Amino acid sequence: MAEEEPQKHHHLFHHKEEEEGPKDYEKEEKHHKHMERLGEFGAVAAGAYALHEKHEAKKDPEHAHKHKLEEEIAAAAAVGAGGYAFHEKHEKKEAKEEEDEAEGKKKHHFF
Secondary structure, eight states: OOOOOOOOOOOSSOOOOOOSSOOOHHHHHHHHHHHHHHHHHHHHHHHHHHHHHHHHHHHOGGGHHHHHHHHHHHHHHHHHHHHHHHHHHHHHHHHHHHHHHHTTOOOOOOO
């Protein structure tokens, strides 16, 4: 029988493997900025949905428990999306620092 190749582990985030040759720091920085904006948009959208459900809980007392649960879930999603946006902002900053370092503009951290 033919030898089968081992399956690669599927990652949640699709990070490309390190390529040989020069890195395109501007492209990486732009990618992280785009992902940061998506995280911010997700946080705003989930927050707006949480406020909507809070309003619905007051407006519809018969189904208030369901609306309160959905409000809590949306609020948790908003916090998660905000955290992801913060993470991407940090990644964007690291990409910028790597670019500066590659260009010879090293930062000296004395403290």
